[in-house]
Amino acid sequence: MIGTLLGLVPARFAPLTPKLLAAIVAQSLSQAAAYLLLVPTLEAVFDDDLERAWIWALCMLAAVVAFAIFGYLQASIGLRIAVGMQRGLQTRIGDHLNALPLGWFETRSSGRLSRIAVENVREIQGAVAYLVAKVFGGIVVPLGVALGMLLIDWRIALAMLLSAPVLFAINGVAGRAYQRADAHAHEAAAEADARVVEFAQAQSVLRAFGAVGAGNKALDSALHRQRAAIARQVFTSVPGLIVFALFVQAVFLVLAYIVVARVTDGAISVAAAIALIAVSSRFIEPLNLAAQLGNGLRAAATAVERVSALLDEPTLPEATVPVTPGAPTVVFDGVSFGYRPGEPVLTDITFSVPAGTTTAIVGPSGAGKTTLLRLAARFYDVDSGRVAVGEHDVREQPSETLLDQLSLVFQNVYLFDRSVAENIRIGKPDASEEQLWRAATAARVDEIVERLPDGMDTAVGEGGAALSGGERQRVSIARALLKDAPIVLLDEATSALDPHSEAVVVRGVHELTRGKTVIVVAHRLATIAHADQILFVDGGTIVERGTHEELLALAGRYADFWNERSRAAGWRLEPAAV
Known part of the structure; x- marks a missing residue:
């Protein structure tokens, strides 16, 4: 989905895409490094080795500064792409609609086209400006923490590496139900939009036949379906988030148990244990955030599918060789x-x-x-x-x-x-x-x-x-x-x-x-x-x-x-x- 999303970036802003991804990865790795550096810093403090503690603290500060710098870069680049993408994508949609056969429009409502050109493009813009960085960070930060943990304790690292795919699989199962509900909500909203426009344009006919207010069954039915679809969307997403949150807490308890067991065995110090529990919570947080943003990303994925499907509609081939018209026959x-x-x-x-x-x-x-x-x-x-x-x-x-x-x-x-x-x-x-x-x-x-x-x-x-x-x-x-x-x-x-x-x-x-x-x-x-x-x-x-x-x-x-x-x-x- 990310590849398809970034494939919609206008050619003028396409060179910024690799820079955006590089900034996101660098920011995420800097954040993971700052978390991991907490372990040797606390060990040095508990060992009363202040000189070593200052060295590790300065390294941690450097990681935090790098996190801030790369965060600014990814935010500014993402915003530039998103702003350019909105204008470029809507222009591209307009040009494409202009090249479609007239018959194509006879089976499509203006409400649906308006929703794609405005609402879906706005969702895509928000995904580029905000969601991509957060979701990528939710993957790269835990991965960086888990890989870095191999240098500290391979058992904790292994638990992290095994738990992350399980959590993402659970989130994916819940997400498929949300996507189906989101598709129904989109169709219901598009139908409601079309009926509202129709209601405004056809007032003379509606009033002449008493089809206003409760008498306008088409509009009333469309609005009712929209409310039902939105309610279904909400009720579909909540159980998935609750289940995922329970599994996240279970993973944290497992990690905490492993840390305590390692302290009990004398394999790691108390200082390291405190730091590792803190790092474990930092490992869990991005995963939890990525899951919470997952529904937004799925909605953006659906928006990408609709926009891409519209842009894939076959147009009339355009002649490129100039001709000089003859007699007007x-x-x-x-x-x-x-x-x-x-x-x-x-x-x-x-x-x-x-x-x-x-x-x-x-x-x-x-x-x-x-x-x-x-x-x-x-x-x-x-x-x-x-x-x-x-x-x-x-x-x-x-x-x-x-x-x-x-x-x-x-x-x-x-x-x-x-x-x-x-x-x-x-x-x-x-x-x-x-x-x-x-x-x-x-x-x-x-x-x-x-x-x-x-x-x-x-x-x-x-x-x-x-x-x-x-x-x-x-x-x-x-x-x-x-x-x-x-x-x-x-x-x-x-x-x-x-x-x-x-x-x-x-x-x-x-x-x-x-x-x-x-x-x-x-x-x-x-x-x-x-x-x-x-x-x-x-x-x-x-x-x-x-x-x-x-x-x-x-x-x-x-x-x-x-x-x-x-x-x-x-x-x-x-x-x-x-």
Whole structure:
């Protein structure tokens, strides 16, 4: 575990790791030497040989000074590594998450990821700064005392060398139960964190259906499981500590018995016996401390496992050879893809989108329409076939090169808890104020900020909670307009908007797509009818393709879809006959 822990140290601080270990070992051996030097010092005092006593006392003082110096070195080095490790590890986790396929996040809760990136990293930091030195000391000091005791009395040394592994074995057995309880506590805490975040974000839904307070069974159940898991963790650790403490005291009694027996036999002096009993207690103390810190180290070990497992999650391979994008075209060539093995979502998809044209993708829910857009942006890698953007396979382009060619507007708009201006600038962080306002005006965001208390500087809340669905869509369109990429991937989301918001968003979309290469998952009839090419997708395959007129003349699936949507557009509620 220690090796894995130190393996997480950032490369910049890695050269400090051998120095930390050397300082810990030197400090521990200095401490062991100070304990052992008590024996000849007391013998000289009891023999009334003050000159010899002073010599041994000065040696003991030198060992104590060395202990203090090496202790300062290990503390300062450990703190430097721990501070650097927190920042470096969290940055590494962030970069790794940024390189994971989007599908990976769909089965992981934000609560669990937050706990790994914050709580587990903090536990690892504490282990490096404090626990590693204490636990190493708890091993090296008794070992040093036992080996040094060979020069004084081999029988006592043998008892020490035999008892130490037994104590650590007992501690290890108790520790495995604690680790299992700690794993349950982590899962319960992560679930509770996720439910608390959900509770805060979904207040409108919860209140509408009376699921607040005692009515929110999911949150109440998660908190109850967390309390039970923490209680189990505590009750699991206490018996192990009690049993270990009993064995520690038994070992001390055995050592004391051996010392007394040696005095009775006349093999050692009374002065030596007094010193040896004191040294025996010093031999026991680090073992006891190491056991008490063992649960903390096990928790850190579990944290290391979780962080390492997260960092071991496979990422999308990143191209390293620069490419120069060609014409803004998109090509799907024999593409098959599934989010899980053996469960295909798309099968043998082939089509091309010439530069400056619009391709509309229509079909029933779950047909794989949005997945096509995600593959074009390389949120995932295809299982077979190829996707080309700008005349290059997306897998052969550095991510920055690929995404520079694309503006993405999806159904689920996420806004950060920052100002309106900052959310728009994500599309182009170095944009001027004039460019910002031009994009905002084209998307009709200027109408929104006129009503906000701080205008463009108004914070929109977590996820954009302070804005309506249509307003969030306007901000997302302004973001895409500001980026001004040659290819637009658009998942229209106007069906749930009121007529005014829909009209405003549609005008923004027209501004965004003017003169661009567009792939749009279309919901509006007007968008579908004016597309240069229409793909009707069902069951993960393209079942029909052509222009609006060609597909209507075909009188197939698209024609049925069009007629159904046309009838639905004219639906209205009529008063019931009395």
